Amino acid sequence: MEKKYVLALDQGTTSSRTILFDHDSNIVAVAQREFTQIFPKPGWVEHSANEIWSTQVGTISEVIAKANIDPNEIATIGITNQRETAVVWDKTTGQPVYNAIVWQSRQTMEICDELKAKGLADTFHKKTGLLIDAYFSGTKVKWILDNIEGAREKAEAGDLLFGTMDTWLIWKLTGGKVHVTDYSNASRTLMYNIRELKWDDELLGHLNIPKCMLPEVKPSSEVYGVTIPSVTQGVEIPISGIAGDQQAALFGQTCFNAGMAKNTYGTGCFMLMNTGSQLYDSKNGLLTTIAWGLDNEVVYALEGSIFVAGSAIQWLRDGLKILDSAPDSEYYAGKVKNAEGVYVVPAFVGLGAPYWDMKSRGAIFGLTRGTSKNHIIRATLDSLAYQTKDVLDAMQSDSGIKLDSLKVDGGAVANNLMMQFQSDLLGVPVDRPKVVETTALGACYLAGIAVGFWKNKEELINNWQLDRRFEPNMGEEERNELYVGWLKAVRRTMNWL
Ligand SMILES: Nc1ncnc2c1ncn2[C@@H]1O[C@H](COP(=O)(O)OP(=O)(O)O)[C@@H](O)[C@H]1O
């Protein structure tokens, strides 16, 4: 039967999505299921790996039914995922030994402090391109082995497996046969040497993690295995693409050349710049990471990771209950001229790039008797733009490359007011593509290339289409004044705990 489609599984922080794309990169059908966010203690964030699996597999059948296609028409599957989130499971029973510890979670802060106190920051940084921070998987795995009774003995006996969500899903999709990840996900674990492309024995020693529990690391585009028919409507479908969601979005935005960058506004906000074969050692708090492995080469990226972006809008909705829905934020924010001196610093789980302060916490500044909920909503939206300026400035300084426009994507870019403010604040145009599901698209491209559905990446460039360009419309003086206020506000949240 003619292969007409590629299926992308996008396992995000708040929902599992499956999207069916055709050969021209059009979305044919989407299914999405949210899952429980577990907050056992302040600053801790966990997910049930079994619920992640059940929501993801549920969306596969849903999408096939919605699109009304024969599953035999699906050429292949690409996987993309929230990165760093770590699960450890028993390879015989298939049961996780503990919840998945989410990238945002701060429960390994003490382990990080201990590693830093031993003077290991440079060693980890040189080998992994990362910093010692609770964000990355390594200390999460150590925490599970240290805290769950019997886990360390079992891990050492080879009975437990570790995976990020790509690895977990592929293991489940293949009926427990395949235990793999790709370079882009491995590069977020704090255990992978991004220069020598191997799990690093010295770092594993410092973290006390047995190597036998780690997945095999592969390029981002090759056939890793096939699904068991029971999960894909009675048909075996190859799985041939894997990338962490932010790297997948870089690929989906067709940022194939060094110097090209994108910014994704989802739960968090992540700016990545393709740096080709070059590894930049950031002087400004950015990470060096692997973008993808393809065509026998590894492409590197510079990354600015912002922990709280769209989730600050969710906080307005679910925490403060001053919004019914995230899109309503645009309406309320538009009722005021600007934030009128109010700044929201959403450091709910500390601050990521470029500050890297696990001990800062969120704050609202500049309140007066005239402050309304509209100002707070406006200032919360503005915080996405300010945080983006922080990382863009760092990136331009590190790379010496001045961007003449910024490609954006992710759920929150639907907000026109926020996009306009972003362009005003950066002083460069902001380009929003027609398909903002670039994460899923990137996974789809990587998978499609592996099986010849698309010839090569050059064929994909023409599929990128502009939806809207936001042009800057703010004077230099106003921009600087606003930004100075933001920097002052951020400084005051730091080292709070
Ligand atoms: N119109 C909007 N304005 C502002 N934020 C929005 C809007 N629509 C969605 N969001 C935010 O975008 C996020 C969802 O984006 P998505 O790319 O699906 O995230 P993720 O992949 O991290 O789960 C949510 O945090 C939500 O609050």
Ligand SMILES: O=P(O)(O)OC[C@H](O)CO
């Ligand atoms: O779920 P998202 O889209 O916010 O992405 C999470 C990141 O991969 C965390 O590093």
